[in-house]
Each structure stands twice: as C-alpha cells, then as structure tokens.
Amino acid sequence: MDRVDALKRIAAQAERGELIFPTNIDAALKIQQAFGDSDTHIEKIARLIQAEPLLAARIVAIANSVAYNRSGREIADVRSAVGRLGFRTLHALATAVVTRQFASMIADPQLQAKASQLWEHTAHVASLAHLIAQRITLVDAETAMFAAIVHEVGGFYLISQAPSHPGLLDGDLAGWVEQGERIIGRAVLKRLAVPEQVMEAVEDCWNGFLTLPPVTLGDTLLLANQLAPVVSPLNQQRTDDEGREEALEGPSLIDHVVGDETLAGILEKSAEEIHSLMMALRF
Structure with a gap:
C-alpha cells in the first residue's frame, strides 16, 4: 500500500x-472529560490532576508563568494552581496532554x-x-x-x-x-x-x-x-x-x-x- x-x-x-487511541491516553481523557461536567468540584479536579504527574507539573508551571502570575507570587502545589488558573484553562491543558500523548509511545x-x-x-x-x-x-x-x-x-x-x-x-x-x-x-x-x-x-x-x-x-x-x-x-x-x-x-x-x-x-x-x-x- x-x-x-x-x-x-x-x-x-x-x-x-x-479512531485508534494509545492505551496511555485513557487517564488524560478522563481528566479532560471531567472539565465538561458542570458538577465537578475543584477538589476532585485537583485529585485527578495529582494522579497525572506530567499534567500536574505543567499546570503548576503555567500558573507561575508571566501570563498568569501578575503578582509575582510563585506557587508550588496543584490545589493553588487550580485556583489560580480556573477550569477553562485547566481544560485546555488537560487537552494538551491528550494531544501530546498521541505520539508518546512511538519508538x-x-x-x-x-x-x-x-x-x-x-x-x-x-x-x-x-x-x-x-x-x-x-x-x-x-x-x-x-x-x-x-x-x-x-x-x-x-x-x-x-x-x-x-x-x-x-x-x-x-x-x-x-x-x-x-x-x-x-x-x-x-x-x-x-x-x-x-x-x-x-x-x-x-x-x-x-x-x-x-x-x-x-x-x-x-x-x-x-x-x-x-x-x-x-x-x-x-x-x-x-x-x-x-x-x-x-x-x-x-x-x-x-x-x-x-x-x-x-x-x-x-x-x-x-x-x-x-x-x-x-x-
């Protein structure tokens, strides 16, 4: 062919x-889908993110970036990052992890x-x-x-x-x-x-x-x-x-x-x- x-x-x-999705994408998809549920609470979101080290690290990094940290006060935990960024930004970042993981298993x-x-x-x-x-x-x-x-x-x-x-x-x-x-x-x-x-x-x-x-x-x-x-x-x-x-x-x-x-x-x-x-x- x-x-x-x-x-x-x-x-x-x-x-x-x-569509054929890699098996390692499932956890990130669940997090991404959780943001579409209006009944999802911030504590649940924080727990889901903490279970995914890659996403957790990126969320803290984004929260400390110049674009989101106007006060200059650095934070170092997921719960605080979630509060600073808000659900819409977190949804975008969870989707970013899903997108990136499509090719993560390629050798x-x-x-x-x-x-x-x-x-x-x-x-x-x-x-x-x-x-x-x-x-x-x-x-x-x-x-x-x-x-x-x-x-x-x-x-x-x-x-x-x-x-x-x-x-x-x-x-x-x-x-x-x-x-x-x-x-x-x-x-x-x-x-x-x-x-x-x-x-x-x-x-x-x-x-x-x-x-x-x-x-x-x-x-x-x-x-x-x-x-x-x-x-x-x-x-x-x-x-x-x-x-x-x-x-x-x-x-x-x-x-x-x-x-x-x-x-x-x-x-x-x-x-x-x-x-x-x-x-x-x-x-």
Whole structure:
C-alpha cells in the first residue's frame, strides 16, 4: 500500500469514527472529560490532576508563568494552581496532554522528531494566540489558547498511526491538508468534544484566509500560526534546516498597524510573556 492509499484508509477509518487511541491516553481523557461536567468540584479536579504527574507539573508551571502570575507570587502545589488558573484553562491543558500523548509511545527516532517539532509548533502558536487574543483581536484568550492547542491534533493522530503504515510520512507532505487533515482532524476534535466555535476556528486555520485587521477567533489562530517561528513538520514550506520559518519577503505581517502600535511592537513588548507561556507548555 502506497502512502496516498494509506492516508486515505486512515482518513476513511476516522470518518467512520474508528479512531485508534494509545492505551496511555485513557487517564488524560478522563481528566479532560471531567472539565465538561458542570458538577465537578475543584477538589476532585485537583485529585485527578495529582494522579497525572506530567499534567500536574505543567499546570503548576503555567500558573507561575508571566501570563498568569501578575503578582509575582510563585506557587508550588496543584490545589493553588487550580485556583489560580480556573477550569477553562485547566481544560485546555488537560487537552494538551491528550494531544501530546498521541505520539508518546512511538519508538522510531524520526517519528519522535516529527512529534516533538509538531508540539514545539503547537506551544508557540498557543502562546502567541493567547497574547493576540488579549491585545489585538480581543476575543477570549483562554478559548484562543485552547483552539491553538488542538489545531494540529489531526497531525498528532497521523503520526501515532505511522508505525503501522511504513513510509506514511516520508517525502513531501504538502498534500496532507488536502488528502486527510480535515477528515482526520474533525474526527479527533469530535472525539475530544471540542466546542463548535473552536472547531470553526480550526477550520478557518485550515482554509488559510487571514482577515486584516484580524477580529475573529479564526483570525487569531491563523495569525498565531503564521507568526510561529517553528512550523509543523507536516507543512514544511519556507523553513530552514532546523525547522524555523524563514523571514517573509516584502511587506510582513509584523508591520501591520494595531491601534497606535505595530504588531512587531506588541510582540516585542510581550516577548517575556510569550516565552514564559511557551516554555511552560513544552512537554
């Protein structure tokens, strides 16, 4: 079976709801689903998180990042972190763990490298989307970060299936969006019970039409995606040898005027906040 046939087969299975999740994802899924229950109490959430060391560590790190720790008072326990972040942010982080764990059991070093680059890209997009929502588009920042965390979930699923389909991710992957990202992505997003507005924003990102000035959740996600210094390994256009996006020629997005500032100026002033959040998301 060649790569195109394998991709079509995986897409067809996903469209039928026949998703194959790694067994180690179950615990993270239970936590993620708990946030969708309005009767879940903060103490139960804290206990669930404490049982997952990876998630617990990330939540404390996010709570201490510049984006969420305006007072400068560092905390060191999950219960305090839960109180500082709130359920919506915690839901996004639990979903991040689910997304990242799709490829956590892969042994092949080349596939691991692709998964690591994809998460690096995701972390950059999430931190940028959070800032862009706050400073430029004025949409809800937590929803923007959540949308960014899940916008490449179809790619993570594809990487998780690659060991069963030798050669699936070899060579030029420019046709990935047209051949399967939408089908596979929609199926996984549906399984994760992603809200409709987030689904629509991810669809906007797939379509790639950025409105200027950016105003919607989709614009927020697409702008963050275009500004991310690390691109998806499934979309390797204009990248250098280390996976960083090369500078755009001609008029650049960062020269776009937002109020009395340029986008470049906003990004420069908020560099510490972006970096702090991005580093906390890298796991």
